[in-house]
Amino acid sequence: MSVLGQEIIKKEASQPRKKKKVPAFFKKLVKSGMIAWAIVLLIWSMAASFSDPQFLPSPLAVWQGAIDLSKDGSLFLYMWVSFLRVITGWTLGNIVAIPIGLLVGRVQVIRALFDPIINFVRFIPPLAFITLFMLWFGIGEQSKIFLIMYATFFIVVINTMTGVLAIEEDKLRSARSMGASELQIMFHVIIPASLPYIFTGAKLAMGSSFMAIVGAEMVAANEGIGYMIWNARLYFKTDWIFVGLVILGLMGFIMDRVFTQFGKIVLKRYDVVKK
Numbered sequence: 001m002s003v004l005g006q007e008i009i010k011k012e013a014s015q016p017r018k019k020k021k022v023p024a025f026f027k028k029l030v031k032s033g034m035i036a037w038a039i040v041l042l043i044w045s046m047a048a049s050f051s052d053p054q055f056l057p058s059p060l061a062v063w064q065g066a067i068d069l070s071k072d073g074s075l076f077l078y079m080w081v082s083f084l085r086v087i088t089g090w091t092l093g094n095i096v097a098i099p100i101g102l103l104v105g106r107v108q109v110i111r112a113l114f115d116p117i118i119n120f121v122r123f124i125p126p127l128a129f130i131t132l133f134m135l136w137f138g139i140g141e142q143s144k145i146f147l148i149m150y151a152t153f154f155i156v157v158i159n160t161m162t163g164v165l166a167i168e169e170d171k172l173r174s175a176r177s178m179g180a181s182e183l184q185i186m187f188h189v190i191i192p193a194s195l196p197y198i199f200t201g202a203k204l205a206m207g208s209s210f211m212a213i214v215g216a217e218m219v220a221a222n223e224g225i226g227y228m229i230w231n232a233r234l235y236f237k238t239d240w241i242f243v244g245l246v247i248l249g250l251m252g253f254i255m256d257r258v259f260t261q262f263g264k265i266v267l268k269r270y271d272v273v274k275k
Contacts, residue, residue, distance in 0.1 A: 057239040062246065065239030069228075075243070082213055082224040083251055085141065089148025090209045094202055097153045101160025101198075106190065111161070122154035126208070127215040134220055144216045151212035152205040159201025163194030192270055199263050199272040203256060210252050225251075 041059050048058035057065070069075035104111050104118070126147050133150075137143040167190060175185045217226025225244045232240035263273040 054236055054238050057242055061239045062242040065237070066243045066246075069240065069243060074228075075247070078223055078225050078228050079247060079251065082217065082226065082248075085144050085216075085224065086148060086206075086209045086213050086251075087255075089145040089213075090152050090202075090205060092145065093149040093152025093205065093209075094156055096149065097156035097201075098160055098198055101157040101201075102164060102186070102190065102194070104157065105161035105164025105194075106186070118154065118157060122158070126151040126212040130216055130219050139220050143220065144213065147212050147216050148209045151208040155205040155208060156198065156201040159197045159204070160194060163197025164190055166197070167193045195267060195270040196272045199267065203259060206252060206255055206259070210248055214248065 044059055048056050048061075053061060066075065104114055129147060129150060130143075133143040133147050137146055171189055171193070172185060175189050180188065213224070214226035214229070217224035218230040221227045225247055229241050229244035232238070232244070260273060267273075
């Protein structure tokens with residue numbers, strides 16, 4: 001090989017290779033999760049093709065079950081009833097839990113008194129209280145809402161308390177040195193610094209709220225997604241059970257995304273949502 005040919009080869013080898021660009025539409029599909037969902041549906045369909053429909057219905061059978069339940073409007077009624085119960089109990093639970101978490105985290109005497117009680121009661125599952133809540137609050141909406149509040153309360157309290165305790169003492173001393181009162185420190189230092197923890201606690205409490213409402217509706221309800229799932233077993237309607245599971249997942253997913261978007265827009269300055 002000539003000297004010129006060798007130099008050309010060395011020059012080409014020294015130049016960095018250009019990376020192949022991934023198509024933009026493929027990136028969008030990956031980010032949106034469409035490919036992941038397509039894989040899940042494919043695996044589900046393949047598994048259902050080798051199974052008894054009453055054991056594992058196919059996605060098409062579940063879709064047909066959703067259409068059947070929608071014809072008389074019962075599916076939309078159950079969705080609305082469950083959503084209303086969850087959003088009411090979850091909101092009230094946050095309203096009660098956040099101030100208590102701030103107080104317990106801020107005042108050492110209160111924390112010493114109530115921290116053992118909180119860490120004792122929080123390990124009792126919400127479903128264990130269904131019978132008692134029915135006795136105390138009746139079989140109407142109150143017992144279900146209080147059950148969701150219970151499922152929300154301890155998660156938010158502990159996250160809020162953790163956020164308060166994570167604040168550096170130097171920040172509090174700096175605020176005091178500039179003449180800030182304890183009330184001003186609470187609203188201008190403690191609450192803003194604790195917001196990421198409060199936000200995370202509220203998001204985690206959503207999952208517990210859905211678990212609580214399903215259990216409550218299975219035991220004592222004539223409406224709701226939990227009631228629909230429990231009632232479907234009497235008719236061996238496995239497709240209806242899967243409809244309920246998918247609906248619960250969609251409701252939780254939408255609530256989580258709406259709440260996350262709320263954090264990005266309204267609470268942007270507090271950096272509650274990490275990009």
